[in-house]
Amino acid sequence: MSQNTSDQFFKDSVLGHPAGLFVLFFTEMWERFSYYGMRALLVLFLTSSLAKGGWAWSIEDALALYGTYTMSVYFTPVIGGFLADRYLGYRWAVILGALAMTLGHASMAVETPLFLYIGIGCLIVGNGLFKPNMTSIISNAYESHPEKKDGAYSLYYMGVNAGAFLGIMLCGYIGEKISWSWGFGLAGIFMFFGMLQFYFTQNIFGDIGLKPTLASKQESKEKAAKENLAPNIVRDRIIAVLIFSIFTVFFWAAFEQAGGSMTIFAEKFTQRELFGSSATLFKIADTILTIVPLLIITYVLIKLFSKTFKKYSTGNLILSLSFLIIWGIVLWKVGREFNAVGTEVPATWFGILNSLFIVVFAPVFSKWWESKYNLSGPMKFGLGLTLLGLGFGFLAYGSMGIDTDSVIRVSMFWLIAAYLFHTLGELCISPVGLSYVSKLVPPAWIGIMFGVYYLFIGMGNKLAGSMGGMIETITAQYSLTTFFLIFTIVPIGAGLIMILLSPLMKKLMHGVK
Template structure:
């Protein structure tokens, strides 16, 4: 027993936290470095001409590809969490996912070989992130004893800082390496970042205190065989369907993104229908809360539809329409992707204190409505900026203002969404509902990626104004029904 106490004392050397938090902090920081580094330049690479080393896709198609790429990452977080819980354990899932991500970036960094290595790389990154992303968060929680809620919350705050540090540094580093068509250097930097994260994850494994070591609900041998057959059949069926589609001569990247977008929308529709139309021993109160949650889910999807246009439409606007100088120094267009994580790090403490101060006077539906309102206002600002840019390049500080407004919206909606998802989840689905919350990101990313097609039919100011109107209208509807939703959610009485 004395030895155990001594071990725990040794492990709590980092501001009172288990030393494993440093291992997971650095793993997530470097994984996010690789993810946001790629995301910052992916649109430009896809849209660049073949002569400039890109794929030469039309901009609407490039935007749609980035959208479904983001959507698939969030979709695969569901099976990634299941695999960890039933087969691998969170610790092995994170390691496996990190290796697959690194291989994906290496595939994209190969300077020869055409499109094959690009699509292979993106597929590997999607699969690896689906394994790593949900399970590393689970491991953070597993570092702390049951009931140590205050310290666990603080640990997640440290972890969240790692996410944003990686997201802040990556666009600047990767985009400068990839300048002038040196795409393989940018993709290679993302691979190196993931490799560093993996190396310190393995080296620091002894500090993880067994977190995620074994699956929480391991499959029986019979279940593993059945899962293997189902997985092989599903993957084989998908491969055959794609092969037949390609053989028919009607397959295009454009059509493929549309199919994936439709599939992404159908997943949450099917899931909510499964919950509400089946029995599952749900109480009347749980059913009522789920109906209220669908409103918030749709609101979140609309928010992410606009918010996650940052690496595509807004990135392109930065390159084509702004004077990329700040404080007398030139920056790359992709460096504007660092504005968001910087502002998040500044304002997270402010909003955390604000919600504590407001207490129960402001409900989740009102916070969601404010988030939608702010994302709408940000695109009103973009409409004005685009109008000014028709006469010539405008200051990049316009984009800084837009990202500032969006961060106010994100901090009103995103952390609140995680909390309300857990609060409203039926008992039978509690362990799955955080995955359902991430489906709102997937739907928003996929649909948002398709909206760029509107630019073939309307001007940029009209495009931004249209999306702003959708968000503001949704905010108004949500605010109008806020009291009713608070009653359905059990926040207040009728």
């Protein structure tokens, strides 16, 4: 990528970053809306009774499918990154991936076993094309501004979690309260909007992400040749990426309990039925938690419009329409809840806390990573794993005395505290990991190495499903506290090891900060 292309990308600024970053922000937001909206429903739908419209699967079988699905969506980015690097270009990979995911969500809305597996297959393929290449576009755009990458990825990650917040809240609510089909279908509608918004606004990226040409391939070879002038440095940095990747397995194996065992804990063992003043207070709090983040995201949308509407009116109009629909659904949901007597908090509701905390804390962490108090990459990873373990400590303590036959239902506080600490840990690892891959890997290998990084995340997701499926067995033999203690001790231990490895990691990174 030429210096001029990078400078052009940085010409129009929104909130201190290029307007193009926020095009990616909203595209990724709708993709995550669809992914997390579906993920929030999948296990509950499969394990719910036939009377409730579910399929009455066992928890073990449901979490096995969940783990395989969440693993696979991180395995296919290796292929998607390769295809984009060599043939498609990042932009067309994103567009085709979004189209495949739209078809996948539509298939799941049919609610038959055949279409369930067809839908999951489309989602896996689509995600493989979409996920690594969105981050590759950012990496290329910020190639001449590496000092701003951590902040850029943190803001991008805010978009990721804004989508997750809205998807879990709306798809989860509609799926549990109205219809599973409508919940799954809503995820596909907004994936389609995200694809159209990206397609009609893609020229904002200049030459970034276009199909490879002979000239661009030659440029990549020249860059690779320059890197090969110092093969020991390249080797050491790749080793550093692989070490970071190994530790992400420990993180995601625990963190992804959110879509499995933590959802089961919310459904079976958390007091969610509220009446009288408690119900009223929750409805008020839920309304504030819903409206305020949406107002913040709408403000970002308006700032983007001020810079891009004249040049990219079609893409912006599509984005406007999607937000009008979101506001309509949100206001309908709020009105419906206030007209009801009492309330039962949906089990999926707790999943929005992670996204809410991300939206609140991502700007703070972004500023922290750009300040003189910035931590090294290994220290961020160590801190993130430790915070994750502490979050499970709240669940281990809150679940004391609960067994498989227990009718005890505990306070929502334990889940809220767990999600807070998990979120703080996530901010230290997930966006930072993406940033460090982009800084440590030679430019010619960016797409495929993002795919390799996601491969390790996929391993963590599969472990999450396998380990989460043991919740009933471990609870029956020992206790629910024992189950959550495993996820307390292992991440904290891994975090301490990473902190001890910090001096070695700095040497392997050869000056990359």
